[in-house]
Amino acid sequence: MSEADDLALFMNNYMNNKINIFNRVKETVNADQVASYYGLHINHNHMAVCPFHSDKTPSMKIDARYYCFACGATGDAIDYVSGLFSIGKKEAAIKIASDFQIPVNEPLSEETIKSINKKKSAYLIKKNKENTQKHFYLIVTEYYHLLRKWESLYSPTSPDEDINSLYVEAEQNIPLIEYIMDCFLEADINERDQIIKIYKGEVNKYEQRIKKYTS
């Protein structure tokens, strides 16, 4: 699971008010603490002989999570115990909670709540940013395609013909749109925010044009 998925799952649990045994165990113990408790020798480079394949030299890197460079075994404290004892994730979490005396039914500490709230607002801000950026890029590209269509549909065929205003709009705006798209694709998440601020007015107009011509 990626970090983002992990956080999404965490947030989902949080919003449903279900801080469960998994979360409690994960926030209390790391893979290396759990592994050495159950007998794994970890050297000073955080390397250990992997218990998930017949390993001779230390192939497993282990700290908060573990990763074996030989067999690819990877995960957190709960995955480790689940693999080591061939038990389910839930059983593994319960076993860790009981062996490490992690209280799972007490109310959350103030510190934990603070950290959850911090994660929550960071997560929501990031989600919000991503949605705004997706919307911005969608509008710009849709308008771009519209202009490209007008450009080929209405390009003048003889010098004395009246030039179609949609053709003029295309010719005037295509270079700027291409520039905005280039900048946007090369920018990171914070730079994209700046680009959106700068071109907000234009993009609102583009949105109106799209609504008028494509509904």
Ligand SMILES: [Zn+2]
């Ligand atoms: Zn391994």
